[in-house]
Amino acid sequence: MKKTLIRPTSLVPNSSTPLVSPIIQSNVYVTKDPSTLDQIYNGKIPGYTYARERHPNSDILAKRINLLEKSKYGFITSSGMSAIAAVLFGICKSGDHVIGGDQLYGRTLRLLKEDLPRFDLKTTLVDTTCYKNVIEAITKKTKLIIIELISNPTLRISDVVNISKVCRKNNILLVVDNTFTTPLTIKPLDLGADVVIHSITKLLAGHSDVTLGYFATNHTKIFNPIYDYSVTTGLTPSPFECWLAERGMNTFIIRFQKCQDNAEKLALWLQNRPEVKNVIYPKLKNHPDKINFKKLFKENGCNMVSFELKGNRSSADKFAKNADLISFAPTLGDVGTTLSHPASSSHRSLGKAQREKMGITEGFFRVSVGLERFEDLKNEFKKGFKNL
Ligand SMILES: Cc1ncc(COP(=O)(O)O)c(C=O)c1O
Numbered sequence: 001m002k003k004t005l006i007r008p009t010s011l012v013p014n015s016s017t018p019l020v021s022p023i024i025q026s027n028v029y030v031t032k033d034p035s036t037l038d039q040i041y042n043g044k045i046p047g048y049t050y051a052r053e054r055h056p057n058s059d060i061l062a063k064r065i066n067l068l069e070k071s072k073y074g075f076i077t078s079s080g081m082s083a084i085a086a087v088l089f090g091i092c093k094s095g096d097h098v099i100g101g102d103q104l105y106g107r108t109l110r111l112l113k114e115d116l117p118r119f120d121l122k123t124t125l126v127d128t129t130c131y132k133n134v135i136e137a138i139t140k141k142t143k144l145i146i147i148e149l150i151s152n153p154t155l156r157i158s159d160v161v162n163i164s165k166v167c168r169k170n171n172i173l174l175v176v177d178n179t180f181t182t183p184l185t186i187k188p189l190d191l192g193a194d195v196v197i198h199s200i201t202k203l204l205a206g207h208s209d210v211t212l213g214y215f216a217t218n219h220t221k222i223f224n225p226i227y228d229y230s231v232t233t234g235l236t237p238s239p240f241e242c243w244l245a246e247r248g249m250n251t252f253i254i255r256f257q258k259c260q261d262n263a264e265k266l267a268l269w270l271q272n273r274p275e276v277k278n279v280i281y282p283k284l285k286n287h288p289d290k291i292n293f294k295k296l297f298k299e300n301g302c303n304m305v306s307f308e309l310k311g312n313r314s315s316a317d318k319f320a321k322n323a324d325l326i327s328f329a330p331t332l333g334d335v336g337t338t339l340s341h342p343a344s345s346s347h348r349s350l351g352k353a354q355r356e357k358m359g360i361t362e363g364f365f366r367v368s369v370g371l372e373r374f375e376d377l378k379n380e381f382k383k384g385f386k387n388l
Pocket residue numbers: 079080081082105148152177179180198199200201202211212213
């Protein structure tokens with residue numbers, strides 16, 4: 001810390017370094033003179049200037065995720081949604097056409113359907129479980145395709161390998177939101193994607209105490225305009241949130257492995273319960289996208305399980321109330337298991353008919369499986385199923 005008239009004390013000099021990243025909360029950085037500042041801005045010497053542009057805690061976190069995603073240039077933003085907005089608005093210009101998966105996260109869908117068109121950007125939503133639907137939607141103006149690898153909450157799997165080939169052939173950028181799958185299971189840039197996005201809020205940070213996002217690419221030509229858009233519009237994060245997320249990431253690998261083990265056990269167990277009509281989990285034999293699953297997942301699964309209770313809203317209400325040690329909360333990726341009910345939350349704005357076409361009935365729940373002992377989790381579900 002710089003000693004000045006108003007701050008007359010500085011850090012005590014010492015010859016050791018902290019084991020844990022310090023939180024550097026300063027929003028501005030002091031340099032010696034204008035020539036040094038020039039060198040920093042020109043990238044000739046390392047250094048920081050103003051925290052909206054980047055700061056040490058966001059850089060440490062970005063590097064951490066870059067290692068997992070094997071990406072060259074990554075940047076942290078204030079939320080998953082701000083990363084998605086920065087990528088779309090940083091890359092596209094008026095008149096461009098964007099293709100998106102028709103089962104993207106609700107706010108991403110809203111951005112594509114409501115916000116991009118206000119800036120004269122045309123959008124088409126398609127089922128991305130088969131690349132042929134993407135081919136049909138391409139126009140001369142198609143600039144970018146944005147997909148998720150597992151859809152929420154129906155857990156359908158995108159045909160990303162073939163979609164990536166289509167993008168190459170047609171000179172279209174492929175953007176993949178890897179929030180659900182995580183880089184432990186899939187590294188989209190290795191599969192030919194141009195940009196990878198995360199809501200760090202979820203599994204990467206893992207403790208439901210930060211809201212952050214990330215985008216990364218291997219090309220400066222793609223990175224620079226998205227970075228500039230983020231800085232101009234102030235989508236950058238706070239140092240403290242980055243620090244919390246970095247701390248959460250220390251246990252990400254072990255958390256994810258345990259959560260996906262629990263999820264597989266839960267899916268298999270739910271399949272045999274008389275109260276349950278249908279279970280969706282990528283590793284189950286009856287999953288509709290087996291071919292895409294085999295290509296992408298190898299021995300992995302994911303921590304999300306969806307299931308449909310027999311009965312209607314009153315059974316759903318009773319189940320959520322009975323299983324009161326499982327949080328009923330519209331999020332995912334926490335250390336603890338959370339339950340969400342898409343018909344009353346994420347998909348409430350769709351009409352009943354449209355929801356039911358997607359298989360989202362009043363008995364449909366999405367479970368983000370956590371780190372509990374499986375026996376405890378099973379017993380809580382049993383408690384939930386009592387007297388339905
Ligand atoms: C797949 C996916 N992408 C992006 C987001 C948005 O992330 P955030 O809530 O950090 O803005 C979410 C949020 O649930 C999500 O599930």
